Amino acid sequence: MKDVIALTPKMPDSWAVVAGLYAGGPEAEAAGVNDGAVVQLRTADGRPLVSVEAPMLVHVVGEAERLLGDGVGAPPVPYWWTEVRASTAVPEAAPLAGSVAGRLSMLLGGAVWPAEAASLDVVPVPSATGATEVTTAETGLAVDVLTGSTAVVLVDRPVVPLNAWMSEILRTVAAAGLALQVVTPPHVRLTLPLRTALAGAPNRWVVQDSGNLYYDGLSGAELRWQDGTFTPARTDAGEGRVAEGYSGGAPTTDRQLIVSFRVLHENVTDDLVLGGALRTAWTALTGTGPAGWGTAEPINLPWSTAQLTALARERSPEPTHLLAVGHPARPALAALRVSRTEGGVAEDVTLTLGYGPDETPPLDAVEPLARTLATEHGLTSMLASLRRGRRDLTVPPRFEAPPIPLSFTLGGADVRAVGLDHALRPPLDLSPVRLGTAVHYPLGDGTDAQAWTVLQRLSAHLKAVPAAG
Numbered sequence: 001m002k003d004v005i006a007l008t009p010k011m012p013d014s015w016a017v018v019a020g021l022y023a024g025g026p027e028a029e030a031a032g033v034n035d036g037a038v039v040q041l042r043t044a045d046g047r048p049l050v051s052v053e054a055p056m057l058v059h060v061v062g063e064a065e066r067l068l069g070d071g072v073g074a075p076p077v078p079y080w081w082t083e084v085r086a087s088t089a090v091p092e093a094a095p096l097a098g099s100v101a102g103r104l105s106m107l108l109g110g111a112v113w114p115a116e117a118a119s120l121d122v123v124p125v126p127s128a129t130g131a132t133e134v135t136t137a138e139t140g141l142a143v144d145v146l147t148g149s150t151a152v153v154l155v156d157r158p159v160v161p162l163n164a165w166m167s168e169i170l171r172t173v174a175a176a177g178l179a180l181q182v183v184t185p186p187h188v189r190l191t192l193p194l195r196t197a198l199a200g201a202p203n204r205w206v207v208q209d210s211g212n213l214y215y216d217g218l219s220g221a222e223l224r225w226q227d228g229t230f231t232p233a234r235t236d237a238g239e240g241r242v243a244e245g246y247s248g249g250a251p252t253t254d255r256q257l258i259v260s261f262r263v264l265h266e267n268v269t270d271d272l273v274l275g276g277a278l279r280t281a282w283t284a285l286t287g288t289g290p291a292g293w294g295t296a297e298p299i300n301l302p303w304s305t306a307q308l309t310a311l312a313r314e315r316s317p318e319p320t321h322l323l324a325v326g327h328p329a330r331p332a333l334a335a336l337r338v339s340r341t342e343g344g345v346a347e348d349v350t351l352t353l354g355y356g357p358d359e360t361p362p363l364d365a366v367e368p369l370a371r372t373l374a375t376e377h378g379l380t381s382m383l384a385s386l387r388r389g390r391r392d393l394t395v396p397p398r399f400e401a402p403p404i405p406l407s408f409t410l411g412g413a414d415v416r417a418v419g420l421d422h423a424l425r426p427p428l429d430l431s432p433v434r435l436g437t438a439v440h441y442p443l444g445d446g447t448d449a450q451a452w453t454v455l456q457r458l459s460a461h462l463k464a465v466p467a468a469g
Contacts, residue, residue: 002086002094003157004117006101007064008110009075012055012082016107049093049125050100053083053165058300060292062328064113066392067161067191067298073111080108081298085165088144088154096123143169147228150179152206159394160184161297162193162323170197181206181230184217186245189394191297192333192352193323206230207397209245217397220246247399253357256389258350258403259285259366261373261382264413266344274312275305277377278324278336278349284369285353285362286332290324299325312338326353331393346380354391361386363406367433367440370409374438382409383455386446405443405451410462412437418465426461428454 006012017039039052058064058081064074082104086097098117105112112118145152151173153166160166160182173180179202182194186209190198195218198205205217214223214230220242222233232240263277279289290303301307303324312320319339326332331354339346355361366384373379387403390396415423415437423439424432433440441458444451 002088002097003155004084004086004097004101005068005113006080006082006084006104006108006110007072007074007113008080008082008104008108010108010110011057011080012104012108016104017052019103019107047087047090049087049090050097051085051165052100053085055080055082056164056298056300057081058298059302060299060325063292063298063300063325065328066325066331067159068113069158072113073115075110079110081300083163083165090125092123092125095119095121096125099123144183146178149227150181150202150229152181152183154183156185156188158187159189159191160194161191162197163298164296166194166197167296170203179203179229183208183214184397186210186397189390189396190217192393192395193297193335195395196335204230205397207243207245209243213243213245215243215246215397217246218395220399246397249398251388251399251401252390254389254391255355255361256387256391256393256403257285257353257355257361257363258385258387259352259369259382260348260350260384261409262349262380263347263373263377264341264344264380264411265347265378268344272309272345273305274309274338274345274347275336277347277373277379278334278351279303279305280372280377281349281351281369282324282326282332282334284365284372285351286326286330288327288330290332290334291327293322293324295322297323299323308336316340330354331391333393352393354389354393356391359391363445366407367435367442370407370438370440371435374409374411375436379409379411379438380414381411383407404446404449405455406446407440407442408455408458409435409438409440414462415439418462422466423462426458428457428461430454430458 057078059078061077064072084097084101086093099119099121101112102118102120105118106120143151144154151169153169170180181204182198183206186207190205197203199218206223207215207217209215215221216223222241222243223230224233234240259281265272282290292299292301293303293308294300308322317340319337322336324334324336332351334349334351337348370382373382384406385403386406387401389400410423430441443454
């Protein structure tokens with residue numbers, strides 16, 4: 001898909017959208033899909049040309065720059081973000097998308113990304129095509145290739161986010177029992193939320209390198225198209241290969257601090273407010289709270305524990321997956337999962353912060369944060385780690401070393417379950433620290449990969465609960 005985005009200070013109302021759709025001339029047919037959340041321009045034989053997503057009101061400073069690059073020219077917040085998505089199967093679709101977005105910008109002000117795509121031209125569309133793009137019958141979502149096992153989407157933009165469209169594609173293909181494979185050129189990066197979504201089987205990030213070579217953007221495994229899906233290529237001896245483009249290049253000197261934790265609310269009442277533990281962690285590590293939250297990218301809502309609690313309550317008992325973002329000066333992203341458990345309501349958080357080579361991650365703030373979460377928020381466990389990774393938190397299709405553990409904290413409930421004496425005496429060269437009812441285990445400074453071995457042995461020790469006697 002080829003994306004063009006209109007960033008406008010005024011809402012694209014129905015008249016503005018209609019004016020944009022006239023860019024296709026009288027031959028193009030408009031149709032609503034996804035209960036009207038998407039308007040498609042189609043050829044006379046029903047092939048989708050351009051999809052206009054429902055406009056999103058963005059209240060969070062820096063989201064356009066994070067996802068589209070500096071100099072995008074977004075209006076001051078709040079502004080409207082309207083994605084216009086062109087089919088890659090029809091040559092006329094890309095200029096048509098640029099004309100739709102350009103007409104919205106002309107009527108409403110603001111900017112178009114990429115700027116060179118904007119126009120006001122009428123783009124004649126074919127009455128029929130031999131295109132291979134297909135549309136799922138249930139939702140009208142277009143993909144570039146659909147086989148019996150896999151949905152393939154072609155994307156070419158500098159940073160590919162987990163936007164509403166991609167989230168819907170993921171849900172649709174998962175419900176159909178299919179894999180999603182996102183194919184990009186080698187200059188493309190993913191956001192952390194999309195990387196997480198594509199990291200688990202059967203989904204895959206496929207990078208098309210020069211010479212028609214394909215490889216997995218997260219593992220580097222060379223791939224080939226076989227039986228309707230991309231699968232690892234094998235040598236005659238049955239061994240896999242790592243693509244040269246994946247392993248080349250100098251490692252970044254940027255670093256990322258990753259803090260993953262779970263808190264459990266045992267006393268679930270109507271007064272329960274979620275998100276407080278995440279806000280506490282954010283403030284402890286950056287000096288300020290989250291800037292915004294949402295369910296997809298761009299993250300568009302100003303931070304509000306009340307609003308995210310209301311959404312989680314509305315979706316209960318199903319789990320709720322949320323995203324949060326920080327202020328532009330300190331790159332930070334978090335994934336929050338709220339779920340009902342036998343013990344109450346759990347919040348699982350992964351907070352990632354980016355630092356340049358001349359910046360020092362606040363490692364000395366991790367232990368005080370663990371203490372606060374343990375004493376005030378019902379901490380179950382917390383793992384802090386450090387890795388070399390881009391400050392802007394995007395993921396390139398290149399090898400990046402895994403994170404190295406800094407510390408592990410066991411919450412009070414689990415300490416009671418294994419016994420305080422057992423928790424304080426691991427068979428390792430460690431110096432556990434009591435944090436109220438919790439126990440904190442420093443593992444290193446994030447430079448020695450042997451910390452993973454120590455963590456594994458610590459985990460085995462904590463799971464080996466001594467017999468009562």
